[in-house]
Amino acid sequence: MPESYVPKEAIGHGDGGTAALAMGEAESLERAPAAGRPPGGEPTGKPRSLWSDAWHDLRRNPVFVVSALVIVFLVVIAIWPQLIATGNPYRADLAKAQEGAAPGHPFGYDTQGRDVYTRVVYGARASITVGTCATAGAALLGSLLGGLAGFFGGWWDTLLSRLADIFFGIPVLLGGLVFLSVVTSTTVWPVVGFIVLLGWPQIGRIARGSVVTAKQNDYVQAARALGAGNGRMLLRHIAPNAVAPVIVVATIALGTYIALEATLSYLGAGLKPPTVSWGIDISTASTYIRNAPHMLLWPAGALSITVLAFIMLGDAVRDALDPKLR
């Protein structure tokens, strides 16, 4: 870091003990970074982009670091659960059904006598797969359709906005129940497909909004006046501006999609056995909550921590990317 650099978050950022500055004089302090410069000379620090600024903030944000570490850990065990769980998630020992913690079985046994710890570890795979695939799908579809609607406007915009309204009008859980109750596949794909179907309008709206805003920027207007073609405009000038909000919404959405998958599985319409899913296990355990709460608490805890990690990550990224909050 060049010495002269004074981080922007010094100015009225929410979370570090610096509250708002006096309104009238806030602008004067925003000039603070200028001080270290030689008088009349050029700034010694390199100009920083939104992204490098954000990255600089994020690395110092403990919320970001912790949630990112949790997510990396989850992804690793989703791919290689054997790393930390040597058992077999399907191995049932009915004699030990609903028993509590025992040596080698720290989370106890479920109602069929399967090891809860192993099932919790293996359950990460379904949640992470559904979460990432659904988010990727919804983000791609949403930013494509939303971006096009925002860029071209006109009837294309009207049509897509109404289409998005239609999907917004359907209560998510009900739609999921109806749509998925007729599906017999035991893979994760119907669930992913459904979430993409109902999830894209949310991201689409964000993408549309930021494209419309970016389109009105003076430099974009200037590029158009200079004869830049549509493709070049979209790729070089508009997309980079629309990407940040989409990433933020998508990260938070990833968390909520994982929760949605679990809820659908809980209602019997999401994933189906033999897939190991926290939602299914919680649903099964809920009947026995009075006698063996551990069967519910462990998968529920794992689920909540996973969702929390993604939502916190999204929150931290938003704080870093949204200069208005500084």
Added chain:
Amino acid sequence: MGRYVIRRLLQMIPVFIGSTFLIFFMVYALGDPVAAMFGDRAPDPATAAQIRHDLYLDQPLWRQYPHYMGQIFQGNFGTAFNGQSVTELMSTAFPVTLRLTIVAIVIEMIVGIVLGVFSGLRRGRGVDTSVLVLTLVVVSIPTFVSGYLLQFVFGVKWEWAAPTVATEAPLNQLLLPGLVLALVSLAYVTRLTRTSIAENARADYVRTAIAKGLPRRRVITRHLLRNSLIPVVTFIGTDIGALMGGAIVTERIFNIHGVGYQLYQGILRQNSPTVVGFVTILVLVFLIANLLVDLLYAVLDPRIRYA
């Protein structure tokens, strides 16, 4: 204003048709309602064909849908799996869910706004940070998890509340389920209020109000709160529809015989009239709630003019 309302109502028509058709399509085209009536038994082909004809199911889908909608607008929602008419089912289920939703809205309004104002005014300090973290935690716990936990703790362990709700669903028994239903929205309301208050607290007009020598209390209630609550009220308005549709989990946990419960039964038993009928009403509620929120916005913020 009048023209705006009419335009909005006209815009709602395609959305209403689209949403209901989508549900209709999923229920009637993807499932087999007749087979579902017979459960595991294979239906007698002749009887099945007769039923299909009676229910208009032998027609192509694009004719079934208008026929069904025509029936609905005459107040005929069809017959539920237990032989009751769907209308009858609705007349018992909707009041229950409405009450549950009202309890939830009241909770999220009071607790959410109070917490939000509290932390917004102390932006960046300890209270604020803990409230922010707490709301994220609450958002991250799916309703079905928090529902069972609260039911277990308050209903079973401490016996402060009834773990399940009687059929008549009296208000006092709906407090705990209402809280569960409200939790996630509560966290959103808190965050929204907090951001809004923190932003507006720096606004010039608040500084003016202080410079006028108004007591702090008056500055907050009359100047700061009034402006900050506009987005919050908007959120709560749109939430009404979402909560009614989302009550399915809460109603299942606490055994409340409301809309969510009936819908769940309808889906399990593949009773198409119940499902499509209830969803149609919910979509309507959702659309109308959104319209009302937009109109309310104009009342709250005089700068907005609808033409």
Added chain:
Amino acid sequence: MTNGGVRHGEPLLDVRDLRVEFRTRDGVARAVNGVSYTVAAGQTLAVLGESGSGKSVTAQAVMGILDSPPGFVTGGEILFQGRDLLKLGKEERRKVRGARMAMIFQDALSSLNPVLTVGAQLGEMFEVHEGMSRKKARGRAVELMERVGIPAARERVGDYPHQFSGGMRQRIMIAMALALRPDLIIADEPTTALDVTVQAQVMDLLAELQREFTMGLILITHDLGVVADVADTIAVMYAGRIVETAPVHQLYKAPAHPYTRGLLESIPRLGHKGRELYAIKGLPPNLTAIPPGCAFHPRCPLARDICRTDPPPLYEAGPDRASACHFWRETLDGGKEIFDGAR
């Protein structure tokens, strides 16, 4: 009870060695570093400076509307009608605000509450400070609006701020400040946001009302043009200090501080067509690291070794004037060539 507590000859407001700092995450920004000025009843003091010079912060400290945290008054006295405002309790302080001293802000659109009618916002002054009924207060609001020249005041009292033009809104701000006949008005860039033609009207109204009520007026501005006609005295601020005070015409004729001189030289003038405008080089200092010695030295064409080490005191530079420059005498008479040389 206008001017009640002030004996003749005693200043209405006497700010003494005021210090304000902002405690931010990356250091303490010293926004006001020992500012002293006085305002008498009926007198107009113009406080001139760039943004960041501390002129608004000083005013906010006087009004008691400093955002705290991060802003803190760390020293000095604010004597108003003989009482030190900094020693008053919160509630006593509040009763002074709005009633005995009032403030007019720059941007009337954002400074008025967008969701309350102007009548409600004006009437509120009477309701809160004088316990008047809402209906009676509304009547007074109409009178006020008429006084500041808003046409059809009776019909417009129920309108919202956004329904007025910029000039009318600023008149409403003025009406609000004048509501309780305060003894002191602080106007923070009252015309900056307005069109040039409207600026003059609003300034004239303000000056007229000031004469009528013999109020003290502090006019905060960065615009030398606004100051000339209205002010009696000018205080020029730089980096949280007053660098020069002088009666307005003396200052225009012969500034005694290189910074003031630079400001005056940078105004375009009709007679100087074709000549390159002077610009003060560099930028105002970072308030978290104000240069040692004279804060202006990195930008000063006169700077010598002493300027880099010794902070200049406020030198007496003639009757009623002072300059915080070691070389005020040179600036006063010989500075012309130096500035021409720097051009």
